[in-house]
Amino acid sequence: MMREWIVFASTLAVALLASAEAAERRPRQPPPAESVVVAPAQFCEKMCPEDFAPCDPIYFKTADSRCAQVGVGR
Numbered sequence: 001m002m003r004e005w006i007v008f009a010s011t012l013a014v015a016l017l018a019s020a021e022a023a024e025r026r027p028r029q030p031p032p033a034e035s036v037v038v039a040p041a042q043f044c045e046k047m048c049p050e051d052f053a054p055c056d057p058i059y060f061k062t063a064d065s066r067c068a069q070v071g072v073g074r
Contacts, residue, residue: 044055048067053060061067 046054
């Protein structure tokens with residue numbers, strides 16, 4: 001009985017050691033690359049040559065008379 005136990009224990013130890021070595025030899029997968037999302041830039045059209053901030057709302061432009069020559073409704 002003791003001899004069978006020694007054979008079983010040594011077989012188990014060899015199997016565990018072989019699986020540990022195989023796990024160390026496996027190449028590691030590189031971490032996944034981060035994806036970059038590019039949002040389209042906002043495009044604002046100038047209403048007149050004096051329009052220094054074309055993305056301002058129209059009521060800003062009328063309040064400071066920036067584009068006074070341009071009528072309402074453009």
